[in-house]
Amino acid sequence: MKITTRLVSLLLCIVMVSAVACLSVSAITLLPVGYWVYHEINDNTEVEIYDYTGEQANLYTAYTNNRIPITTVGENAFSGNETLQKITLSKNMTTVLNHAFFNCSNLQTVVFESTKISKIDMYAFSGCTSLSSINLEDTFITTISFGTFMNCTSLSEVRLPETVTAIEAKAFANCSSLKKIVIPASVESISGDAFVGRSDELTIYCYTDSLAHRYAENNSIDYVLIDQIPVETYLLGDVNNDGDVSITDASHIQLFLVGKKECDDKGVIRGDVDLDGELTVVDASLIQRFLAAYKDEKGKYINEVFEFPVSY
Numbered sequence: 001m002k003i004t005t006r007l008v009s010l011l012l013c014i015v016m017v018s019a020v021a022c023l024s025v026s027a028i029t030l031l032p033v034g035y036w037v038y039h040e041i042n043d044n045t046e047v048e049i050y051d052y053t054g055e056q057a058n059l060y061t062a063y064t065n066n067r068i069p070i071t072t073v074g075e076n077a078f079s080g081n082e083t084l085q086k087i088t089l090s091k092n093m094t095t096v097l098n099h100a101f102f103n104c105s106n107l108q109t110v111v112f113e114s115t116k117i118s119k120i121d122m123y124a125f126s127g128c129t130s131l132s133s134i135n136l137e138d139t140f141i142t143t144i145s146f147g148t149f150m151n152c153t154s155l156s157e158v159r160l161p162e163t164v165t166a167i168e169a170k171a172f173a174n175c176s177s178l179k180k181i182v183i184p185a186s187v188e189s190i191s192g193d194a195f196v197g198r199s200d201e202l203t204i205y206c207y208t209d210s211l212a213h214r215y216a217e218n219n220s221i222d223y224v225l226i227d228q229i230p231v232e233t234y235l236l237g238d239v240n241n242d243g244d245v246s247i248t249d250a251s252h253i254q255l256f257l258v259g260k261k262e263c264d265d266k267g268v269i270r271g272d273v274d275l276d277g278e279l280t281v282v283d284a285s286l287i288q289r290f291l292a293a294y295k296d297e298k299g300k301y302i303n304e305v306f307e308f309p310v311s312y
Helices: 002-025 211-218 247-257 265-271 281-291
Strands: 030-033 036-041 046-052 058-061 070-073 086-089 109-112 133-135 157-159 180-182 203-206 222-225 233-235 305-307
Touching: 036 070, 203 211, 211 222, 233 265, 247 265, 247 281
Parallel strands: 046 070, 058 086, 086 109, 133 157, 157 180, 180 203, 203 222
Antiparallel strands: 030 036, 036 046, 233 305
């Protein structure tokens, strides 16, 4: 009887220990949905991608099936994925953790739709050998972390946001195709080996007397001073660039829209009098109304001189 009692007690202890162990392991609750595995964070108001096992080439991260916003790409979430070619990080995204896309050898395009992204961690895109360009200008990251883009051998162009203050060691190590990187004046530190293994064709686009300017000079890297790039001016509404806004400009737009006349990029900028980014029949109409002395809020800047946006 005593033996039986001791045996039962022993079994109960084992069960209790196992339960505690399971509780510890299960502290993070993983939620599998199709090929996705999620982990709810911040009091279950946000979601972190823990894993993806599918084979889709084009992915978009926005919400889970119960409409919780996906804000974080977790450590190693896509690491070693060989089918992913494009991923769009939605407007909810704030964080990309260590090795998130490590060695995604066929990843060609990353779209940063979110302006909330403030952290891209170490080795996040390291080994993405098909990645050709990265534009971070609309993000709020402050650091290009250790090895973030290491061994991205096809990476040719990078644009950094004005919030960046540091470029850490080996951030762009062995990016042997990198020809252009735009570094803002906000950068206060650049590791000496940030660009180790770089291409001889690398050009740093930077500002006069900025740290990036001095770094380029000290490391014999070609550079272009953004603030010294010549700026052109134009007369808004003067589509054909003859120095005057006339009915000819309105006609030019109309003929362009039906494919009977050409209009280069600068002509489009000059003709976009409502400043909506497109050349449309509305622009032609606004020019006509301006010439007839009508006052339109949308066309209020017609016949004023502007500077062309600096292209670099």
